[in-house]
Amino acid sequence: MSDTADPPRHPPEARGDPPRQARAVATRTAILTAAAEEFAARSYHEASLSRILERSKVTKGALYFHFVSKESIATAVVDEMEVICRAVLERAEAQGLDPLRTAARIAREMQDALEGPVLRAGQRLCAEGHAGPDRPGWPYSFWQDVFTDVFERAVATELLVPSVDPSSFARTIVDVSAGAFAVSLAVSDLTDLAQRVCENWELLLGAAAEPAWLRAWTADGGMRAVLGPHLVPGVAEGRGWVPGV
Amino acid sequence: MSDTADPPRHPPEARGDPPRQARAVATRTAILTAAAEEFAARSYHEASLSRILERSKVTKGALYFHFVSKESIATAVVDEMEVICRAVLERAEAQGLDPLRTAARIAREMQDALEGPVLRAGQRLCAEGHAGPDRPGWPYSFWQDVFTDVFERAVATELLVPSVDPSSFARTIVDVSAGAFAVSLAVSDLTDLAQRVCENWELLLGAAAEPAWLRAWTADGGMRAVLGPHLVPGVAEGRGWVPGV
Numbered sequence: 001m002s003d004t005a006d007p008p009r010h011p012p013e014a015r016g017d018p019p020r021q022a023r024a025v026a027t028r029t030a031i032l033t034a035a036a037e038e039f040a041a042r043s044y045h046e047a048s049l050s051r052i053l054e055r056s057k058v059t060k061g062a063l064y065f066h067f068v069s070k071e072s073i074a075t076a077v078v079d080e081m082e083v084i085c086r087a088v089l090e091r092a093e094a095q096g097l098d099p100l101r102t103a104a105r106i107a108r109e110m111q112d113a114l115e116g117p118v119l120r121a122g123q124r125l126c127a128e129g130h131a132g133p134d135r136p137g138w139p140y141s142f143w144q145d146v147f148t149d150v151f152e153r154a155v156a157t158e159l160l161v162p163s164v165d166p167s168s169f170a171r172t173i174v175d176v177s178a179g180a181f182a183v184s185l186a187v188s189d190l191t192d193l194a195q196r197v198c199e200n201w202e203l204l205l206g207a208a209a210e211p212a213w214l215r216a217w218t219a220d221g222g223m224r225a226v227l228g229p230h231l232v233p234g235v236a237e238g239r240g241w242v243p244g245v
Numbered sequence: 246m247s248d249t250a251d252p253p254r255h256p257p258e259a260r261g262d263p264p265r266q267a268r269a270v271a272t273r274t275a276i277l278t279a280a281a282e283e284f285a286a287r288s289y290h291e292a293s294l295s296r297i298l299e300r301s302k303v304t305k306g307a308l309y310f311h312f313v314s315k316e317s318i319a320t321a322v323v324d325e326m327e328v329i330c331r332a333v334l335e336r337a338e339a340q341g342l343d344p345l346r347t348a349a350r351i352a353r354e355m356q357d358a359l360e361g362p363v364l365r366a367g368q369r370l371c372a373e374g375h376a377g378p379d380r381p382g383w384p385y386s387f388w389q390d391v392f393t394d395v396f397e398r399a400v401a402t403e404l405l406v407p408s409v410d411p412s413s414f415a416r417t418i419v420d421v422s423a424g425a426f427a428v429s430l431a432v433s434d435l436t437d438l439a440q441r442v443c444e445n446w447e448l449l450l451g452a453a454a455e456p457a458w459l460r461a462w463t464a465d466g467g468m469r470a471v472l473g474p475h476l477v478p479g480v481a482e483g484r485g486w487v488p489g490v
Contacts (some may be wrong), residue, residue, distance in 0.1 A: 027391050043373070043375075043398075044290060044373035045290060045372075045375070046247040046374075068282050078352035095349075098443075121407070124374075127372060127373070127374075127427055128288070128290075128372070128373045129288035129289075129290070129291075129372075129373055130288075130290070130370075130373055131431070136431075136432075137431050137432040138431075140428045140431050140432050141432055142429075143439055144432075146303070162489050163451075168444045168448075169445060169448070171428075171441055171446050172421065172444060172445050172446075172449075173426055173446060174424070175421050175422055175425040175441060176417065176420050176430050176445075177424065178423075178424035178427050178428050179419070179420035179421055179422065179423035179424025179425070179427065180420040180424070182372060182385075182423050182424065182427060183385045183416075183419055183423050186371075186374075186376070186382050186385050187381075187382040187386055187389075188382075196416055199340060199413045199416060199417060200416075200417050200420060200421075203413075203414070203419075203449070203452055203453070204448070204452070207449070207451060207452030208448070221484060241414060
């Protein structure tokens with residue numbers, strides 16, 4: 001097996017050779033894209049390095065220059081997932097919405113990002129216990145902190161009913177979101193995920209939001225309007241949660 | 246390596262030798278118990294056949310008489326999990342409670358069963374995508390059907406608010422339950438699972454149950470009373486969801 005086309009085993013940044021650096025970056029990106037597609041389509045256990053090689057069109061030598069094992073590739077995919085989750089949060093916060101609409105917007109941005117293989121692969125790897133040794137509790141602790149912060153702001157602006165504890169509500173949102181992904185993957189290969197997310201958020205916001213906020217939000221179309229293009233008409237029919245406002 | 250102590254490679258039922266049959270059953274049980282402990286403590290990927298052998302104190306030959314691979318042992322653990330889940334349902338239904346109290350009782354019986362390694366291992370294996378090829382959607386489709394049936398009975402007896410669709414509510418219960426297990430495993434090694442289950446059910450029943458039912462249930466202590474011994478005092482303090490009735 002020839003790997004003469006690949007750069008020597010040193011970090012690309014350490015060498016002052018721009019074309020080689022660019023090639024190393026392109027190779028690494030090709031491997032990670034192929035790996036994300038493989039880990040999104042198959043469990044970690046079933047995923048194979050040879051299929052990743054085939055998809056990425058790089059040589060075996062190039063792959064082992066960048067990664068030492070299947071596990072290290074999985075960890076790199078979860079690294080990319082972390083970048084995406086932070087960007088999702090940033091985009092949702094940048095909309096300048098009230099805290100509860102920001103929370104719902106995060107769910108929408110996650111659905112947008114799940115169109116790509118990296119977040120699907122990363123979420124699946126985490127659900128399967130492959131978040132990596134240096135990332136305990138990821139992504140659940142991250143989202144727990146995010147939603148606790150958002151819901152504390154919702155309490156401060158009196159958008160939640162007084163009986164709701166913000167960190168408890170955040171835990172339920174994190175549980176139901178993690179579960180929706182895992183269950184939808186198992187029962188529908190993610191086909192019904194957006195519909196599950198829609199029903200879960202309508203039920204939970206219906207339980208936790210102040211009636212005045214809920215009326216305005218429902219008038220704007222509720223979670224269905226937030227998730228819009230992600231809802232498959234055939235799946236949505238005959239389902240749906242109508243908050244009892 | 247000697248496996249002279251092990252029966253020949255035929256199903257024990259097919260031979261008329263009671264002592265050998267009893268020994269084969271005992272060996273298989275020892276392997277499955279050890280495997281459940283191993284799969285409960287470690288991911289499928291990290292679990293090792295040599296640790297299962299060590300825990301079970303059977304010979305390698307005996308193990309390979311009963312199982313051809315790690316995967317076939319995992320599938321057998323999920324078979325045992327299925328038996329437990331059906332028994333949980335039967336015990337909960339046998340109490341003769343109203344449909345919503347039956348639903349909450351199922352959650353309690355699951356917590357009881359999670360004290361043993363088989364259900365913990367089975368749930369973890371399913372979350373990690375190792376439910377086995379012959380069991381698509383397990384255990385989520387099973388619980389979806391169970392809770393849809395229970396909540397349809399709750400609708401028939403007017404225990405749910407009219408805006409709640411029983412199968413939609415069942416989906417949310419299944420999602421939040423699957424997520425609570427996965428998240429609790431990742432963030433607390435299941436230490437906070439009962440507390441998460443408590444908060445989730447109080448929030449969801451608070452949203453979906455008729456006010457009169459909810460008042461009576463809350464007067465009886467709510468989900469906290471149902472889960473009773475599973476709630477760790479230190480974890481429960483400062484948390485909790487008070488339904489706004």
